[in-house]
């Protein structure tokens with residue numbers, strides 16, 4: 001194995017913080033640089049669901065990674081709690097997707113069948129079963145039930161990754177990185193608004209802002225997709241749950257019900273809008289009718305880093321040795337954060353990860 005390099009990680013969201021932690025676990029000298037202030041970062045807005053199976057069907061290139069991503073939390077939630085004292089809110093409650101239209105039943109049952117053929121736990125629940133388990137929901141024909149999916153609390157997760165990384169020697173710096181520092185052949189580090197940072201290995205994990213860095217060796221196909229969210233009180237006495245339906249989802253976090261999320265191309269504008277929230281409220285009220293009469297406790301929005309094919313960009317840049325990408329995780333960046341950090345750490349430390357990362361290779365959009 002080659003010597004473990006010094007590494008700069010750009011971005012301290014879910015993915016950057018996880019990369020920093022995994023690299024520090026591997027023994028690298030890590031500096032994580034995160035922009036100060038808040039400007040719509042996805043991790044601050046995220047619902048934090050570990051929805052590995054919710055859309056999974058044949059030819060899903062992300063399923064294997066998603067299952068490994070979910071497995072990461074089952075294995076690391078209590079360990080992170082022990083080493084950092086931070087509870088990441090791991091909630092393996094299962095995810096229910098209610099079906100209200102006869103036309104959708106066959107497709108959902110097919111999904112259940114296919115997933116079971118892959119040895120995944122999934123089930124079709126009839127309307128009566130749904131009523132027995134989740135009596136507060138509106139009427140439905142049945143539901144897709146994936147008992148091993150769940151959620152974590154994304155803000156606590158990022159805090160725990162960062163805390164564990166610093167415990168292992170990583171340095172966390174507040175600065176906004178403007179661009180890469182290289183001569184076309186050799187990577188020297190990055191240039192921040194406050195200072196230059198020197199290292200031969202750089203991991204770009206700046207979420208929706210990744211493509212805005214200057215002097216990238218090729219354009220990065222990552223664009224911001226806004227998600228608006230709102231919170232209501234969690235129904236008294238109802239057990240923790242995560243429910244999808246009507247193009248939205250509801251989940252328990254503490255005393256609140258989080259309701260999300262819009263999917264909007266609004267540039268880098270991370271504000272909430274009256275129309276976006278009204279649409280979300282209407283949809284969620286079909287799933288949980290009592291919501292119609294309730295006022296939200298609060299609302300917020302964040303920017304998902306999304307690629308044209310919906311898959312993340314994870315891997316080494318062939319044109320500039322030492323440069324790695326860990327970005328474009330779209331709506332699954334919390335689910336995929338832990339496993340992305342592990343793969344990046346293995347790759348940076350010299351192991352071959354080419355096969356695992358092939359569907360996510362950075363060269364798939366731009367070869368000029």
Ligand SMILES: Cc1cc2nc3c(=O)[nH]c(=O)nc-3n(C[C@H](O)[C@H](O)[C@H](O)COP(=O)(O)OP(=O)(O)OC[C@H]3O[C@@H](n4cnc5c(N)ncnc54)[C@H](O)[C@@H]3O)c2cc1C
Nearest residue numbers: 011013015035042043047048049177207227332333334335
């Ligand atoms: C409303 C909403 C709901 C979501 N729900 C889920 C969900 O249920 N499950 C799930 O898995 N995913 C969910 N996601 C997606 C998930 O939150 C993202 O995929 C994930 O947070 C991406 O992580 P990231 O670290 O790449 O980007 P971010 O979380 O956006 O973090 C990027 C970081 O980089 C920093 N940065 C940016 N530019 C610079 C710079 N120039 N210099 C230094 N630092 C910089 C930012 O300050 C930020 O801290 C949701 C997203 C949204 C918006």
